[in-house]
Amino acid sequence: MAGVVTTQLSEKTARPKHINESLAVRIILISVSLLFLGCVVLLPLLSIFIEAFKKGADVYFAAIRDPDALSALKLTLLTALIAVPLNTVFGVAAAWAISKFRFRGKNVLITLIDLPFAVSPVIAGLVFILLFGAQGFLGPWLDNHNIQIMFALPGIVLATTFVTFPFVARELIPLMQAQGVQEEEAAASLGAKGWQIFWRVTLPNIKWGLLYGVILCNARAMGEFGAVSVVSGHIRGETNTLPLHIEILYNEYSFSASFAVASLLVMLAVVTLIVKSFIEWKTARQLPKEES
Amino acid sequence: MHIEVRNVNKAFGTHQAVRDVSFTIERGKLIGLLGPSGGGKSTLLRILAGLETPDSGDIFINGQRVNDVKPQLRGIGFVFQNYALFKHMNVFDNIAFGLTIRKARKAEIKERVNELLELTGLRGFEHRYPHQLSGGQRQRVAFARALAPKPELLLLDEPFAAIDAKVRKELRTWLKSLIAELGITSIFVTHDQDEAVEVADEMLIVQQGRLEQQGSPIHIYTDPRTAFVAGFIGHSSVVEQPNSLRGFENAASLAGAKAIIRPEFVEVGRQEEIAFPSAAEKGKVRHVFFRGAHLELDVEIGANRVSAHRSLDQVPLQPGEEVSVLIHRLYVISDESATMVENPLKVDPLPVHI
Amino acid sequence: MTSSARKKAKPRSVLPGFGLSLGFTVFYLSIIVIIPLIGIFVKTSGLTPGQFWDTVTNARVLASYKISFLTSFYAALVNLVFGLIIAWVLVRYKFPGKRLVDSLIDMPFALPTAVAGIALTAIYAPNGWVGKLLEPLGIKVAFTPLGITLALIFIGLPFVVRTVQPVLQDLDNEVEEAAVMLGAFRWRTFRRVVLPELIPPLLTGFALAFARGIGEYGSVVFISGNMPMKTEIAPLLIMTKLEQFDYRGATAIAMVMLIVSFLLLLLINYLQWRSNRRVAAA
Numbered sequence: 001m002a003g004v005v006t007t008q009l010s011e012k013t014a015r016p017k018h019i020n021e022s023l024a025v026r027i028i029l030i031s032v033s034l035l036f037l038g039c040v041v042l043l044p045l046l047s048i049f050i051e052a053f054k055k056g057a058d059v060y061f062a063a064i065r066d067p068d069a070l071s072a073l074k075l076t077l078l079t080a081l082i083a084v085p086l087n088t089v090f091g092v093a094a095a096w097a098i099s100k101f102r103f104r105g106k107n108v109l110i111t112l113i114d115l116p117f118a119v120s121p122v123i124a125g126l127v128f129i130l131l132f133g134a135q136g137f138l139g140p141w142l143d144n145h146n147i148q149i150m151f152a153l154p155g156i157v158l159a160t161t162f163v164t165f166p167f168v169a170r171e172l173i174p175l176m177q178a179q180g181v182q183e184e185e186a187a188a189s190l191g192a193k194g195w196q197i198f199w200r201v202t203l204p205n206i207k208w209g210l211l212y213g214v215i216l217c218n219a220r221a222m223g224e225f226g227a228v229s230v231v232s233g234h235i236r237g238e239t240n241t242l243p244l245h246i247e248i249l250y251n252e253y254s255f256s257a258s259f260a261v262a263s264l265l266v267m268l269a270v271v272t273l274i275v276k277s278f279i280e281w282k283t284a285r286q287l288p289k290e291e292s
Numbered sequence: 293m294h295i296e297v298r299n300v301n302k303a304f305g306t307h308q309a310v311r312d313v314s315f316t317i318e319r320g321k322l323i324g325l326l327g328p329s330g331g332g333k334s335t336l337l338r339i340l341a342g343l344e345t346p347d348s349g350d351i352f353i354n355g356q357r358v359n360d361v362k363p364q365l366r367g368i369g370f371v372f373q374n375y376a377l378f379k380h381m382n383v384f385d386n387i388a389f390g391l392t393i394r395k396a397r398k399a400e401i402k403e404r405v406n407e408l409l410e411l412t413g414l415r416g417f418e419h420r421y422p423h424q425l426s427g428g429q430r431q432r433v434a435f436a437r438a439l440a441p442k443p444e445l446l447l448l449d450e451p452f453a454a455i456d457a458k459v460r461k462e463l464r465t466w467l468k469s470l471i472a473e474l475g476i477t478s479i480f481v482t483h484d485q486d487e488a489v490e491v492a493d494e495m496l497i498v499q500q501g502r503l504e505q506q507g508s509p510i511h512i513y514t515d516p517r518t519a520f521v522a523g524f525i526g527h528s529s530v531v532e533q534p535n536s537l538r539g540f541e542n543a544a545s546l547a548g549a550k551a552i553i554r555p556e557f558v559e560v561g562r563q564e565e566i567a568f569p570s571a572a573e574k575g576k577v578r579h580v581f582f583r584g585a586h587l588e589l590d591v592e593i594g595a596n597r598v599s600a601h602r603s604l605d606q607v608p609l610q611p612g613e614e615v616s617v618l619i620h621r622l623y624v625i626s627d628e629s630a631t632m633v634e635n636p637l638k639v640d641p642l643p644v645h646i
Numbered sequence: 647m648t649s650s651a652r653k654k655a656k657p658r659s660v661l662p663g664f665g666l667s668l669g670f671t672v673f674y675l676s677i678i679v680i681i682p683l684i685g686i687f688v689k690t691s692g693l694t695p696g697q698f699w700d701t702v703t704n705a706r707v708l709a710s711y712k713i714s715f716l717t718s719f720y721a722a723l724v725n726l727v728f729g730l731i732i733a734w735v736l737v738r739y740k741f742p743g744k745r746l747v748d749s750l751i752d753m754p755f756a757l758p759t760a761v762a763g764i765a766l767t768a769i770y771a772p773n774g775w776v777g778k779l780l781e782p783l784g785i786k787v788a789f790t791p792l793g794i795t796l797a798l799i800f801i802g803l804p805f806v807v808r809t810v811q812p813v814l815q816d817l818d819n820e821v822e823e824a825a826v827m828l829g830a831f832r833w834r835t836f837r838r839v840v841l842p843e844l845i846p847p848l849l850t851g852f853a854l855a856f857a858r859g860i861g862e863y864g865s866v867v868f869i870s871g872n873m874p875m876k877t878e879i880a881p882l883l884i885m886t887k888l889e890q891f892d893y894r895g896a897t898a899i900a901m902v903m904l905i906v907s908f909l910l911l912l913l914i915n916y917l918q919w920r921s922n923r924r925v926a927a928a
Contacts, residue, residue, distance in 0.1 A: 016344065029735050030735050032728075040800050044766050093671050111915055115911070117911075118907040120907070122884050123884065126896060129888065136685075181659070219756045223757065226864050229864075243760040364826055372823070374818070378824075
């Protein structure tokens with residue numbers, strides 16, 4: 001289920017009064033919105049930093065510098081570093097095939113690409129256990145050849161890739177469908193070859209949408225919990241990602257440490273949203289220029 | 293007087309959309325509000341409807357000042373440029389909307405909607421949704437919807453702009469006869485002068501927020517009061533040095549002024565074809581355009597260029613050909629006004645003396 | 647005949663890379679998504695229908711489905727109402743901090759679910775900031791179905807807002823003005839003209855939030871308390887079965903959830919297809 005909708009806030013002048021609500025109604029609706037968002041979103045965010053620093057900055061930095069935390073951070077980064085580029089290449093290829101050509105079964109293909117959004121993360125982990133686990137289809141064979149997939153890096157990467165599979169494709173397909181094929185055909189008629197067309201014509205047109213898909217994909221990849229929890233085995237210092245490390249600390253009642261590590265992921269989310277706003281601002285600025 | 297507008301002004305930020313406009317409209321007239329795009333016509337219409345509030349000035353309907361009457365209560369029907377039909381309602385419910393809002397009885401609603409379906413030729417389409425209708429049909433629905441609550445005044449904002457050229461002509465005639473039949477006072481906005489001339493009983497020419505002239509189409513065509521109207525109505529050529537044209541050398545009012553010449557004021561042909569050879573001068577055909585029912589000639593006379601018509605029945609003229617040109621009359625334009633000047637040399641070449 | 651059919655299927659395009667891009671797409675889709683998912687069906691078919699039925703109708707399993715579906719439903723319902731209000735406020739009104747509020751809507755997409763889970767628990771636990779205030783009123787949030795609902799409200803918040811926002815943005819002022827000219831005042835205009843236009847995106851947003859809710863794990867496990875029969879959600883029960891190496895049980899439960907999710911996905915695609923068609927045609 002696409003978590004990615006580009007929005008543009010209008011900066012039009014105030015609406016005429018006959019098609020606007022009275023001042024009192026407007027104030028009430030704005031207050032209700034702010035109160036709701038405050039309770040559901042803002043308060044939890046603040047609480048993370050407050051809980052993290054409850055026992056002082058020393059405890060905070062100790063929790064972050066803890067070797068287990070550092071190895072979890074490394075594993076998280078490594079996982080994202082593998083899963084995100086894979087899904088990016090896939091997303092571009094899928095969007096190219098779907099938006100530039102006509103073929104039968106296209107809608108089925110688009111629905112299949114959406115599938116991972118509809119699957120619970122826990123089930124996403126489960127499918128890989130069934131495939132590669134000790135009792136799974138390939139388990140005995142993998143065991144004989146001494147290949148470890150479950151409860152190791154490959155399993156974590158696979159589960160993460162599954163969960164973040166649609167992000168880039170989902171962002172690019174509508175964008176490239178809207179852009180059509182005219183520019184590429186013009187380039188082809190001028191003698192450009194396959195990769196030249198892609199690098200010189202298509203990529204500049206989709207770069208912001210692509211970046212947008214990539215950062216959302218990355219945020220989910222680094223933050224995935226359910227799917228990774230199933231396949232990781234929770235081996236401290238080895239197969240723990242940051243979210244799993246937070247869970248372990250929390251369950252051991254080391255709340256401050258847990259929130260300290262969580263604050264790192266909050267910062268990741270904040271950076272993601274800042275980049276997203278920047279892209280929206282950038283594309284909104286481009287639009288009127290192209291129109292005039 | 294049915295509708296009266298007095299000294300209305302409206303600005304959007306620094307843009308003065310309507311400048312001190314005043315006019316009156318009699319009951320039952322069909323008025324064309326004509327002018328170039330962005331000239332303030334739609335704003336004027338929306339002020340009448342109550343969708344915009346004027347910065348100053350008053351609006352009267354039936355002698356009652358309605359400035360502070362809410363648009364919902366003014367009893368005005370409005371047809372929007374893109375029709376603004378309710379997409380989720382079928383034709384029947386769209387037309388019935390204004391009546392259901394007024395809590396009319398069911399039987400009454402049904403009767404009125406059926407009446408309008410009949411009137412607009414939409415019988416049989418009442419269960420269709422807007423996306424299942426053609427442009428012309430949507431326009432009829434918008435029209436029927438606005439008429440359903442029996443408004444005092446009907447306002448139409450560019451009612452034909454979104455329709456194919458072919459259907460547009462048909463709809464114009466249909467609308468004109470329908471409004472005449474209903475006798476409802478109507479104002480429609482258009483930037484297309486053919487449309488205004490063909491449909492309107494009376495035209496209001498608006499430019500840059502100012503009302504330039506009000507009058508019947510014929511009156512405005514033959515007697516334009518301002519330079520803008522003279523140039524805007526009809527096809528015309530602007531002549532920079534009218535003093536150099538034969539027959540107008542001595543016209544005092546022409547000194548240093550420009551003139552506007554309509555194609556129908558110009559007679560072009562071989563010398564023998566011209567009725568008043570003494571008033572004609574030499575010119576050269578630069579281009580000949582085929583315009584369907586006639587030819588349009590672009591003729592050079594000295595430093596001036598004028599455009600003229602020629603019938604397809606006459607001997608064809610070739611580009612580059614030397615011709616005689618007779619200018620029957622022209623409009624002298626100064627900053628604001630326009631005055632017609634006849635060619636004084638146009639005297640009968642063979643006066644019959646008894 | 648076959649040659650004409652083949653001709654039709656072949657893309658007639660001057661652009662290169664059809665074979666390569668489609669081939670890679672299908673290959674990658676197969677190994678990452680399709681084949682692993684088929685594994686579930688194969689594993690489930692290892693159970694006799696009787697065993698399968700017994701597993702998924704076990705009282706504890708049924709209770710977990712009920713909790714998952716009900717809390718997701720209520721959460722989506724809350725998001726339906728507040729999502730509409732927030733989208734309305736963001737599109738139509740001007741107020742200080744509007745851009746910040748707009749960015750905040752996406753927080754649940756960007757914030758790892760486990761982080762959201764511990765943060766919500768910290769606030770709404772009986773000794774938390776808000777929990778402390780609610781305790782005397784007899785309202786317990788954390789470790790009750792209400793807590794699960796709250797976590798799902800957080801997770802599902804962006805869906806309704808982000809599906810309604812663009813539709814509201816594109817809604818022509820003229821349509822509302824048409825209603826005004828026909829005599830409708832504000833509430834009637836909203837009820838009769840604006841709201842019906844927003845029904846398709848509201849339904850889509852609701853379905854998206856609901857679908858996301860029934861699969862959600864990370865944000866819920868911390869706040870739910872995980873008491874069997876009371877606050878145990880279906881994904882957690884799968885987890886528990888896995889930890890007990892009861893793969894067949896886990897797979898059977900997952901199977902039922904997958905089918906529901908697929909049906910929801912089809913419903914969502916249908917809703918979007920329908921509203922697109924109407925917009926494109928009108």
